Amino acid sequence: MRNDYQNPSQETLLAMYERMLVIRETEEYLGAQFRAGELPAGVHLYIGQEASGVGICAHLSDEDWITSTHRGHGHFLAKGGDPYAMIAEIHAKADGVCGGFGGTMHVADLSRGILGANGIVGGGLGIATGAAFAAKLDGKGKVAACFFGDGAANQGTLMEAMNVASLWKLPLLLVCEHNGWSEFTRSEVATSGNILDRAQPFGIPAQEVDGNDVGAVWRVAGEMIEAMRNDGGPGLLLTHTYRTRGHVEAEINFLSQSYRSEEEVASWEARDPLDRAVALLAETGMATEEILVVRERVKTLIDAAAARAQAAPDPDPALVKSMMFSEVDAW
Amino acid sequence: MAKRRFIQAINDAMFEEMERDPRIILFGEDVEISMFGDTKGLRDHFGPDRVRDTPICEALLTGMAVGMAAAGWRPVLHMMFSNFMYTGFDAIANQMSKLHLMTGGQMKLPITVMAGFGGGRSTAAQHSDCPYPLFMNLGGINVAVPSNAGDAKGLFKTAVRSNDPAIFLEPGGRGGELGEVPDGEHLVSFGKAAIRREGRDVTIVAIGAMVKLADQAAKALAANGVEAEIIDPRTLVPLDEETILASIAKTRRLVIVDEARDRCSAASQIAAVAADRGFGLLKAPVKRVTVPNVCMPYAPVLERSVYPSSERIVSTVLALVSNQEAI
Structure with missing residues (x-):
């Protein structure tokens, strides 16, 4: 039976809003920690793009796979990753989800199907295609979603991935989160044509959506993923969104001039995905007080996770040498 | 013992391992028709899900191998010629070797x-490379370079059974040589060098196809009263330093034969190990017989001028044992 993806239920909307809040609260905290000199490296914040990852991952289970980008905190949390384990990782602690070995650009949790954030732009394309092939071989209706940006859409491996995924009818959802910037280069300067059109020659269905509207993302992604689970082959989903923070929190320290106008940022802040989710919840009849309860709950959760992460022990340098191979002791 | 050609021994290993473990998937360019013969017959036997030709898109294929493995399968990716590994190098260097850590x-x-690798057949600069020094430097990847049919089978089996990434380099178009393959279950451990010939005067560490040249050289040297010990490392990562050092302790001289370009070659690394851990054992400088820092020219006469030969090994050893500065 086909699900009705016309409108998410109030319960679904609220769950997605809560997940978006988890991302926002976590990243506001991480940004502040970086500016206070408390993190060893800069962080690439997903703030402003939360609806894209959350609306899509709402349709995925732990059995499905995702690959993510250098801006990967949001995808990690959207896919059900543990905020404490991620915050501890970014604080470079032993309790981190990768034991302090990966850090902000490599958060991964295989038990939740999160194959990792990736510091190589477009690095997830091959991995997700391989995971989609694995999903097809498994034959259990699993899918792989590959999150990448409009910058990565200019890597040749996107064409290669579309070619293989279409030929082999792989359950691969290519999610291009179009935030208008390839690091510090405007998309218009870097990208010819419309990224959506790139799927057409491969016979891959492609859709675009307002990536700041979690309800709209949820609807379109739901249809595409359901088709995929029924042996429908790959799809390309273009979510139009914007990072209202910098490429990396450290950028103010090294950029000699600004690369975008305050008006541009403000125009997107006016379309903030969390505010819009609140408006959607209000349309369903949810009272403001009920929404505030969720906000408080999330704030308490993240505050506690952050305090615990700060107090966690450092990783043991003696482990480094043993971490390159899983079977190093075998020879 | 059975006599098998090098490439047949790999093919045997593939049949046996894919039969044993249904999660092994073979994919790559032309694996169905099998240019070298190593993947011959597998498609018919195991079907299209497990043996699959791919488009020519190495940059994606290496990444796919990572995704397939992360998702619970055991991929074998055939990249045909080792030069094509450069096209797929990003996911090897940035993903495959790093994701465990x-x-x-x-x-x-x-x-x-x-992949097949190495020169000697006029395949010219873009089909003759010897890229293992690059893989050795990555850290998270085992590197196997068998020198004979028996080891090819045993090392391949170890590679596919390992839970870590391995690069398996075979002599490609040079794979027709016959060799002894032990009967039954035959595994060769990684990191265990083989002593191919015992001798008292000089240690020759020879990698892959260079073992045969070293053997020819050793016979010629014996005629001159010089007994060479030949060590075949079999894997470069992990590298069996102990066997090499034990041999140097006996012979006190070391020559390394490697068909990589000289600069930062596997020979350089082995020489560094000898200088670091075996300095007091040596009574002569460590010498390397390698390809000079040029890419492989096409004309046979040009290729022969740079490719290692048994004559170069002999003259290098003779210069060492006569205590002259070697060539």
Whole structure:
């Protein structure tokens, strides 16, 4: 039976809003920690793009796979990753989800199907295609979603991935989160044509959506993923969104001039995905007080996770040498 | 013992391992028709899900191997000629070799990437490379370079059974040589060098196809009263330093034969190990017989002028044992 993806239920909307809040609260905290000199490296914040990852991952289970980008905190949390384990990782602690070995650009949790954030732009394309092939071989209706940006859409491996995924009818959802910037280069300067059109020659269905509207993302992604689970082959989903923070929190320290106008940022802040989710919840009849309860709950959760992460022990340098191979002791 | 050609021994290993473990998937360019013969017959036997031709898109294929492995399968990726590994190098260098550490040990990557390599057949600069020094430097990838049919079978089996990525380099178009392959279950451990010939005067560490040249050289040297010991490392990562050092302790001289370009070659690394851990054992400088820092020219006469030969090994050894500065 086909699900009705016309409108998410109030319960679904609220769950997605809560997940978006988890991302926002976590990243506001991480940004502040970086500016206070408390993190060893800069962080690439997903703030402003939360609806894209959350609306899509709402349709995925732990059995499905995702690959993510250098801006990967949001995808990690959207896919059900543990905020404490991620915050501890970014604080470079032993309790981190990768034991302090990966850090902000490599958060991964295989038990939740999160194959990792990736510091190589477009690095997830091959991995997700391989995971989609694995999903097809498994034959259990699993899918792989590959999150990448409009910058990565200019890597040749996107064409290669579309070619293989279409030929082999792989359950691969290519999610291009179009935030208008390839690091510090405007998309218009870097990208010819419309990224959506790139799927057409491969016979891959492609859709675009307002990536700041979690309800709209949820609807379109739901249809595409359901088709995929029924042996429908790959799809390309273009979510139009914007990072209202910098490429990396450290950028103010090294950029000699600004690369975008305050008006541009403000125009997107006016379309903030969390505010819009609140408006959607209000349309369903949810009272403001009920929404505030969720906000408080999330704030308490993240505050506690952050305090615990700060107090966690450092990783043991003696482990480094043993971490390159899983079977190093075998020879 | 059975006499098998090198490439047949790999083919035997593939049949046996794919039969044993249904999660092994073979994919790559022309694996169905099998240019070298190593993957011959597998498609018919195991079907299209497990043996699959791919488009020519190495940059994606190496990444796919990572994704397949992370998702619970055991991919074997055939890249045909080792030069094509450069096209797929990003995912090898940035993903495959790093993800185990980056994920704090969560991601096991049982991947075997195989290709033919090396010169000597006028395949010219873009089909003759010897890229293992690059892989040795990555850190998270085992590197197997068998020198004979028996080891090819045993090392391949170890590679596909390992939960870590391995590069398996075979002599490609040079794979027709016959060799003894032990009957039954035959595994060769990684990191265990073989002593191919015992001798008292000089240690020759020879890698892959260079073992045959070293053997020819050793016979010629014996005629001159010089007894060479030949060590075949079999894997470069992990490298059996102890066997090499024990041999130097006996012979006190070391020559390394490697068909990589000289600069930062596997020979350079082995020489560094000898200088670091075996300095007091040596009574002569460590010498390397390698390809000079040029890419492989096409004309046979040009290729022969730079490719290692038994004559070069002999003259290098003779210069060492006569205590002259070697060539």
